[in-house]
Amino acid sequence: MRIRALVVAATGAVALSALAVPAAQAAPAAPAGPAVTFSNMKINGGKNIVVGPTSKVTVSATYTVTKPAALKASSFITGPGLYRGATVDPDSNQKILSGDNEGTCTAVAGSSTVLKCKATIQLRPKPNDVNEQLTNADAGTWKIAAIAVDTTTFGFTTQGNLGTTKVQRQSKLTTDATPEPVKKGKTITVTGKLSRANWDTYKFAGYSTQPVKLQFKKTGATAWSTVKTIKTSSTGALKTTVKASADGYFRYVFAGTTTTPAVNSAADFIDVK
Incomplete structure (x- = not known):
């Protein structure tokens, strides 16, 4: 069950109990969460999270946990x-990217206070839970948080600022060098x-005005050399031109941005006569 679902149940229960209290009395306070800390x-x-246009990641x-x-x-x-903003608040409309299931924890040998835990987070471009569906605006840096929920009272404890990660739109890059074969010195x-990936349309779309390097590797060489840098169109x-000098391979190389990962195209061989 999603952690958020438990929090919703908890806050909903508090709201219902508040309705049952006479107006002259104070509404009941939300139950306290477990006294735990995360580290x-x-x-x-530790790697960036890259998500394509349609598939769940x-x-x-x-x-x-202590x-x-x-x-x-x-x-x-x-x-x-994962959250954005000054603080993490599951008891709100704040967008939180979380997991379908709670984490699993194991006690550290010889300790009555320390647990080692593991879990998963699911990221979805296509509709599932509207509050957690990715849109293009979600690409970039997210803060990391954790939550603990009391399974009896549904009181919850949150802790934010546990680090950051980037959620990025999957990139693709192609290269095609022509004509082939070509005479030496020709263009x-x-x-x-x-x-x-476009998370609003669930397709791939062109990434405009981005600097991309054209690189060449001569047949038999081990290293690529940068020929020039050009920008993508709208x-x-x-598209660019070079003079044929020797047999070898061309490729385009994109360094990446905060929202989009770096990518190298497949190499395209050119036969120079």
């Missing part, structure tokens, strides 16, 4: 989440396209 949170092994999370010795591990559940035209298209 050592790592999402996706599941990433791993590992973290440490609890009072008297608090039973079986009395609460935990899970990680080679190298075309291509830089595109990235549709993500690439």
Whole structure:
């Protein structure tokens, strides 16, 4: 069950109980959450999270929970989440990217207070839970949080600022060098396209006005050399010309941005006569 679902149940229960209290009395306070703290949170092994235009992506999370010795591990559940803003607040309309299931925790040998935990987070471009569906505006940096929920009272404890990660729109890059074969000294035209996942339309779309390097590697060489840098068109298209000098391979290389990962195209061989 999603952690958010438990929080909604908890806050809903508090709201219903408040309605039953006479107006002259104070509304009941929300139940306190487990007295735990989180540390050592790592999402996706510390790597950026890259999501395509349609498919769900599941990433791993590992973290440490420290609890009072008297608090039973079986009395609460935990899970990680990604959020934006100054604080994390599941009891609101704040967008939180979380997991379909709670984390699993194991006691550290010889300790009554430390648990080592693991969980997963699911990211979806296509509709599922409206509050957690990715849109293009979601690409970029997210803060990392964790939550613990008391399984009896549904009181919850949150802790934010456990690190950051980037959620990025998957990129693709192509290269096509023509004509082939070509005479030495003649003009080679190298075309291509830089595109990235569009989470609003569930397709790939051109990434405009981005600097992309054209690189060449002579047959038998081990290293690539940069020939020039050009920018993509308004549709993500690439086109430039070079003089044929020797047999070898051309490729385009994109360094990436905060919202879009770096990508190299496949190499395209050119036969120079």
